[in-house]
Amino acid sequence: MARTNGAAATNGTQVTFLEAIKQAMFEEMERDPTVVLLGEDVGVYGGAFKTSEGLLERFGWERVIDTPISESAIIGAACGMSYLGLRPICEMQFIDFIVCAFNQITNFVAKGHYLWNAPAPMVIRGPSGGGVHGGPFHSANPEMYFVHTPGLKVIYPSTPYDAKGLLKAAVRDNNPVLFFEHKFLYRRIKGEVPSGDYTVPIGKAVVRREGRHLTILSYAAMMHTALEASDALAKEGIEAEVIDLHTLLPLDEETILNSVKKTNKCLVVHEDTKTGGIAGEIAAILFEKAFQDLDGPLVRVTSLDTPVPYAPTLEEYFLPNAKKVFSAAKELARY
Amino acid sequence: MKKELTRQQYLDLYYYMRLNRAVEDTMVKLFRQNKIVGGLYSSLGQEAISVGTSYALEKKDWLAPMIRNIGALLVKGVPPRDIFMQHMAKYDSPTKGKDGTSHFGDLDNLHIVSPISMLGDLIPVMVGVAMAGRYLGQKIVAMTWIGDGGSSTGVFHEGLNFAATQKAPFVLVLENNLWAYSTPVGRQVPLENLADRAKAYGIESYIVDGNDVVAVYSAAKEAVERARAGEGPILIEAKTFRRLGHAQHDPAEYVPKEMRSYWEARDPITLHEKFLTSEKLLDAGGKKEIEQKLDTLLASEREFAENSPLPPGELAETGVYCTGDECHKIRAKWERPIAEVTPPKSSVAAVWTIPGFGSGKGSGGANAPIHFGDTQTAVGKPASEAKSANDGKPVAKVAVKAAAKKTAKTARATASRKARR
Numbered sequence: 001m002a003r004t005n006g007a008a009a010t011n012g013t014q015v016t017f018l019e020a021i022k023q024a025m026f027e028e029m030e031r032d033p034t035v036v037l038l039g040e041d042v043g044v045y046g047g048a049f050k051t052s053e054g055l056l057e058r059f060g061w062e063r064v065i066d067t068p069i070s071e072s073a074i075i076g077a078a079c080g081m082s083y084l085g086l087r088p089i090c091e092m093q094f095i096d097f098i099v100c101a102f103n104q105i106t107n108f109v110a111k112g113h114y115l116w117n118a119p120a121p122m123v124i125r126g127p128s129g130g131g132v133h134g135g136p137f138h139s140a141n142p143e144m145y146f147v148h149t150p151g152l153k154v155i156y157p158s159t160p161y162d163a164k165g166l167l168k169a170a171v172r173d174n175n176p177v178l179f180f181e182h183k184f185l186y187r188r189i190k191g192e193v194p195s196g197d198y199t200v201p202i203g204k205a206v207v208r209r210e211g212r213h214l215t216i217l218s219y220a221a222m223m224h225t226a227l228e229a230s231d232a233l234a235k236e237g238i239e240a241e242v243i244d245l246h247t248l249l250p251l252d253e254e255t256i257l258n259s260v261k262k263t264n265k266c267l268v269v270h271e272d273t274k275t276g277g278i279a280g281e282i283a284a285i286l287f288e289k290a291f292q293d294l295d296g297p298l299v300r301v302t303s304l305d306t307p308v309p310y311a312p313t314l315e316e317y318f319l320p321n322a323k324k325v326f327s328a329a330k331e332l333a334r335y
Numbered sequence: 336m337k338k339e340l341t342r343q344q345y346l347d348l349y350y351y352m353r354l355n356r357a358v359e360d361t362m363v364k365l366f367r368q369n370k371i372v373g374g375l376y377s378s379l380g381q382e383a384i385s386v387g388t389s390y391a392l393e394k395k396d397w398l399a400p401m402i403r404n405i406g407a408l409l410v411k412g413v414p415p416r417d418i419f420m421q422h423m424a425k426y427d428s429p430t431k432g433k434d435g436t437s438h439f440g441d442l443d444n445l446h447i448v449s450p451i452s453m454l455g456d457l458i459p460v461m462v463g464v465a466m467a468g469r470y471l472g473q474k475i476v477a478m479t480w481i482g483d484g485g486s487s488t489g490v491f492h493e494g495l496n497f498a499a500t501q502k503a504p505f506v507l508v509l510e511n512n513l514w515a516y517s518t519p520v521g522r523q524v525p526l527e528n529l530a531d532r533a534k535a536y537g538i539e540s541y542i543v544d545g546n547d548v549v550a551v552y553s554a555a556k557e558a559v560e561r562a563r564a565g566e567g568p569i570l571i572e573a574k575t576f577r578r579l580g581h582a583q584h585d586p587a588e589y590v591p592k593e594m595r596s597y598w599e600a601r602d603p604i605t606l607h608e609k610f611l612t613s614e615k616l617l618d619a620g621g622k623k624e625i626e627q628k629l630d631t632l633l634a635s636e637r638e639f640a641e642n643s644p645l646p647p648g649e650l651a652e653t654g655v656y657c658t659g660d661e662c663h664k665i666r667a668k669w670e671r672p673i674a675e676v677t678p679p680k681s682s683v684a685a686v687w688t689i690p691g692f693g694s695g696k697g698s699g700g701a702n703a704p705i706h707f708g709d710t711q712t713a714v715g716k717p718a719s720e721a722k723s724a725n726d727g728k729p730v731a732k733v734a735v736k737a738a739a740k741k742t743a744k745t746a747r748a749t750a751s752r753k754a755r756r
Binding site for chain 2: 018046049053058062065068073074079083084085086104107108115118175186
């Protein structure tokens with residue numbers, strides 16, 4: 001079965017995940033003078049991960065703003081800017097620190113349109129996820145705090161193509177969008193991006209691999225783990241359909257249901273901890289809308305319900321991996 | 336430093352304070368008739384602050400009220416009916432019943448940002464408004480208020496510090512009404528003057544008698560002009576007293592009687608009226624005229640509000656997201672040449688430069704070291720060729736047993752090895 005990266009045929013170039021994000025910001029700032037970037041060390045230093053390198057030189061001190069270490073001020077100010085028609089991009093140096101601005105995001109930014117008809121076109125983005133031994137405060141996957149917040153959109157891409165197209169779509173969206181960048185992917189993943197302008201629709205999942213025996217749902221770095229496991233499964237004659245959710249809010253129920261109605265089995269892989277992860281929500285959706293179609297239990301392969309530990313041995317044990325996905329999928333396929 | 340005002344300005348300040356109090360008096364009546372759905376907060380005795388500060392703003396300027404700043408909304412042009420309907424959760428209210436009290440705004444016309452109940456959050460938001468206004472060349476000033484209690488929040492500090500580093504055209508009015516719910520100011524802040532906090536941010540501050548509307552206006556006017564001129568944010572501490580409880584339910588029995596009577600004798604409307612009378616700016620006839628105008632206005636505003644229906648239940652499901660251009664056409668209002676915001680025509684000089692740094696030369700460009708990451712791209716090497724992170728390295732027994740033994744060949748393991756180099 002052929003894998004698709006969600007892209008139409010292009011004459012683009014191979015770029016890293018990190019480069020794709022930088023390109024998206026660069027091109028959006030080039031296209032639209034209302035787009036500004038603010039965050040800690042995003043200017044002179046170019047960001048802790050170099051995602052904004054060169055932006056200060058190109059766009060100047062008014063558009064690329066180094067801020068104090070004040071996440072609430074970054075988010076709050078961006079929200080205020082958006083009220084005057086700007087489209088700010090806020091960088092959280094590590095996404096772990098987004099919770100320092102939890103109140104600004106969940107009470108101010110997210111509720112404005114519903115309560116007083118005030119759209120807040122802004123993007124909050126930053127490096128997330130584990131696997132790089134960042135320890136408990138530099139490895140978080142806090143997406144579900146925000147998936148539980150009406151008014152936000154939550155994106156967590158897995159390929160350079162999607163990262164660029166979704167980030168551009170996020171900048172152009174009239175709603176506050178949280179954009180998680182799995183730091184493990186920054187320089188480990190390369191992929192083709194088109195040479196011209198394009199966006200990827202927010203809220204539309206992508207089938208990465210077609211199959212008929214079970215559906216594997218995943219996103220971000222675990223997407224690659226799921227694909228690796230599906231290769232191994234294929235060698236045993238198990239054809240997994242692998243779907244990249246890439247947007248967690250709004251969740252593409254249609255694509256999920258269509259696949260599960262075909263395969264009748266569903267496994268969800270996520271790097272987020274188990275309790276309260278998106279797999280639980282997906283289980284509820286399947287129970288509500290595809291109960292008669294299920295030929296097996298919903299299976300979750302996730303991180304442990306613990307903080308992200310530091311030592312490589314501990315972190316490796318903590319995280320899902322292709323072997324764990326393979327075993328769980330094989331068991332489910334045989335169910 | 337009181338300014339000399341025109342007769343009309345003196346009378347405007349009087350009118351808006353009277354309007355502020357009349358609107359709140361009307362709402363107390365509505366509250367007692369059970370027509371107000373939630374809580375009712377009062378600014379009795381603090382009207383000079385809301386009115387005096389907001390009166391210093393121009394039409395294009397932005398403000399964000401706190402719960403006791405109904406006077407500022409009225410000065411900015413909000414009709415009393417909107418305030419009544421907000422409290423009564425009516426369908427025709429600005430939020431259509433989705434929120435109450437002074438929690439509403441108007442981006443397009445009046446330039447009002449809605450508050451939320453979490454104190455201090457408006458400060459960075461209004462700093463952003465101020466920065467965006469400057470960026471777009473609009474020459475606006477953004478103003479918001481905070482209480483003595485709210486000044487203890489972390490976001491107060493984050494917001495004011497950010498405003499100071501950005502020299503944002505922002506004015507923060509700190510209403511020190513001596514009480515945060517039941518807690519006296521001395522138990523919240525160990526300072527005689529809360530304006531002293533400005534020193535920590537290297538910004539200017541004023542201390543003003545919050546019950547003297549002309550003094551409040553004069554300080555605010557100067558602050559607004561200085562902020563507009565690019566001098567950076569300014570903090571105004573207005574000293575006053577919260578005459579009623581935290582909200583209608585609270586009889587505020589914790590307030591010492593002498594404190595209350597001291598401040599009741601210094602009612603801002605009475606004080607200003609005395610001034611107007613002694614300066615022969617207002618006589619009995621003029622006062623009566625104003626009172627009749629207010630009676631007529633509020634009767635019709637109240638009638639309109641009472642006749643508005645409650646929102647239909649299904650409205651609850653709508654409006655969480657902006658659905659695009661048909662919902663909101665978001666257009667920034669540029670009042671400076673767009674070319675000026677971006678080099679090479681940028682009108683703002685670099686704050687500092689280090690030759691080569693940040694250009695991809697000094698810092699390594701595409702291969703610059705990144706936090707927790709490879710400096711080399713790992714693509715092209717199938718993950719299955721990778722070895723375990725712990726290959727050849729001793730690990731504790733429990734880990735050997737627990738971690739996928741030597742067969743776990745995942746992409747993650749590759750990374751672990753690389754990152755540890």
